[in-house]
Amino acid sequence: MGxxxxxxxxxxxxxxxxxxxxAKVFLQHGVAxxxxxxxxxxxxxxxxxxxxxxxxxxxxxNFHVLPPPPPAGSGSGGDDTSARPIVRMFGLLDAMNTPLRxxxxxxxxxxxxxxxxxCTTALGVAxxxxxxxxxxxxxxxxxxxxxxxxxxxxxxxxxxxxxxGDSVVHFPGVPPFxxxxxxxxxxxxxxxxxxxxxxxxxxxxxxxxxxxxFESLETRALRALKDGLCVTGRAxxxxxxxxxxxxxGGGDEKDHEYLRWLDAQPDKSVxxxxxxxxxxxxxxxxxxxxxxxxxxxxxxxxxxxxxxxDEKNLAEPLAEPDLDALLPAGFTESTKGxxxxxKLWAPQVEVLRHRATxxxxxxxxxxxxxxxxxAGLPLLCWPLYAEQRLNKVFLVEEMKLGVEMRxxxxxxxxxxxxxxxxxxxxxxxxxxxxxxRAIAMKDAAVEALREGGSSHAAFVKFLEDLQSYVDSVSRxxxx
Ligand code: UDP
Numbered sequence: 001m002g003x004x005x006x007x008x009x010x011x012x013x014x015x016x017x018x019x020x021x022x023a024k025v026f027l028q029h030g031v032a033x034x035x036x037x038x039x040x041x042x043x044x045x046x047x048x049x050x051x052x053x054x055x056x057x058x059x060x061x062n063f064h065v066l067p068p069p070p071p072a073g074s075g076s077g078g079d080d081t082s083a084r085p086i087v088r089m090f091g092l093l094d095a096m097n098t099p100l101r102x103x104x105x106x107x108x109x110x111x112x113x114x115x116x117x118x119c120t121t122a123l124g125v126a127x128x129x130x131x132x133x134x135x136x137x138x139x140x141x142x143x144x145x146x147x148x149x150x151x152x153x154x155x156x157x158x159x160x161x162x163x164x165g166d167s168v169v170h171f172p173g174v175p176p177f178x179x180x181x182x183x184x185x186x187x188x189x190x191x192x193x194x195x196x197x198x199x200x201x202x203x204x205x206x207x208x209x210x211x212x213x214f215e216s217l218e219t220r221a222l223r224a225l226k227d228g229l230c231v232t233g234r235a236x237x238x239x240x241x242x243x244x245x246x247x248x249g250g251g252d253e254k255d256h257e258y259l260r261w262l263d264a265q266p267d268k269s270v271x272x273x274x275x276x277x278x279x280x281x282x283x284x285x286x287x288x289x290x291x292x293x294x295x296x297x298x299x300x301x302x303x304x305x306x307x308x309x310d311e312k313n314l315a316e317p318l319a320e321p322d323l324d325a326l327l328p329a330g331f332t333e334s335t336k337g338x339x340x341x342x343k344l345w346a347p348q349v350e351v352l353r354h355r356a357t358x359x360x361x362x363x364x365x366x367x368x369x370x371x372x373x374x375a376g377l378p379l380l381c382w383p384l385y386a387e388q389r390l391n392k393v394f395l396v397e398e399m400k401l402g403v404e405m406r407x408x409x410x411x412x413x414x415x416x417x418x419x420x421x422x423x424x425x426x427x428x429x430x431x432x433x434x435x436x437r438a439i440a441m442k443d444a445a446v447e448a449l450r451e452g453g454s455s456h457a458a459f460v461k462f463l464e465d466l467q468s469y470v471d472s473v474s475r476x477x478x479x
Pocket of ligand 1 (some may be wrong): 012014
């Protein structure tokens with residue numbers, strides 16, 4: 001078939017990055033793709049500059065920005081500016097079904113829709129147009145195993161939250177975790193949790209789920225998903241592990257000043273600290289990190305952002321930080337030569353893959369986790385928002401590729417902890433086993449992607465299944 005697949009990433013850089021990598025995999029397999037995009041209601045995310053950057057770095061990928069939705073009042077939501085950002089986002093995605101449907105109808109030949117895990121509202125559009133619709137799950141398979149359970153178990157977990165000692169939750173295929181590790185948006189009985197849980201429920205209506213992971217990283221969770229153990233009453237759709245899908249970075253970043261600085265450092269000597277596209281700390285926390293790094297006497301590269309006015313509002317755009325005002329007096333001078341502070345954003349993938357980088361302090365976003373894993377680095381895990389606390393549990397307890405930063409779930413991670421963990425990961429004999437596991441997992445990731453490797457084979461199987469599906473439905477496309 002002259003196959004064209006439409007990819008529909010959710011809003012947010014952490015969803016767009018792996019979807020663009022997925023687009024490249026389709027192209028490698030001779031399948032034409034178009035990536036359709038939505039301008040999200042997060043003021044922090046400037047879509048046009050990101051699209052321009054991605055388009056320049058990936059000239060073979062076709063991007064199409066959908067027009068804005070019909071105005072509210074004509075039956076759509078998405079622009080209630082008083083609602084919480086996450087509710088606005090889901091409202092917008094509902095409203096985007098109209099322009100998405102129009103766009104799909106305008107294409108001469110569409111064979112499948114691959115939608116982000118947050119865009120399951122578009123499953124209705126696919127069904128209307130009689131298109132097979134796959135979900136691209138851009139987080140860990142272990143998260144998927146948990147999320148598929150939550151619509152039916154959330155209420156009992158929530159009740160136990162109020163009990164002393166934070167109750168421990170058990171799900172098949174994943175290590176036990178604390179109830180408070182579940183994303184906070186899900187645990188409250190409000191509009192946000194309702195839309196998120198119904199999105200998880202909708203995953204079951206997809207034709208299949210492509211997951212950004214690889215078999216040997218999450219063997220147990222995948223077995224549980226395949227056994228269908230994760231969902232009471234309903235079968236889990238076929239799961240295809242096609243990762244790790246990690247950006248190779250943009251070509252223009254090779255000459256970046258931070259990379260040149262790394263060029264001058266010894267092998268495996270620098271700890272890289274970066275907390276995702278949205279991570280930001282209070283001034284007090286920034287100071288604790290600075291003091292810890294100072295006392296550790298280790299080399300570091302650290303991405304610093306301004307504190308948020310409202311720590312809970314991830315949509316708040318952050319201005320470039322004034323480092324003199326933010327960092328403790330004397331910090332820059334005393335760490336000159338062995339440490340570098342980066343304002344707002346670093347070319348993370350290139351930094352992680354640089355031979356001078358020896359460890360990664362991360363917020364455990366799944367893209368960052370995979371980027372650290374594929375660079376073969378030990379992880380210092382400091383989860384902040386969304387599903388990152390769960391990822392921390394999987395990375396530390398199950399994969400054993402990282403250690404936790406104590407205090408992440410309290411008021412502060414103090415300077416002593418930062419110093420101790422940085423020293424431990426960079427210079428201790430005790431960390432040797434962790435370093436070796438990290439390198440072995442990097443090799444396993446390479447294996448998975450190789451022709452005939454598990455992720456390559458899973459993608460081939462997915463294409464075969466898609467072809468069979470297309471053949472099995474006599475399908476005038478609804479246009
Ligand atoms: N990123 C980057 N430079 C930075 C911070 C983040 O390139 O200074 C990239 C990072 O490489 C990753 C993405 O932004 O690909 C963040 O995605 P992740 O899933 O880790 O976290 P999120 O931002 O979604 O919380």
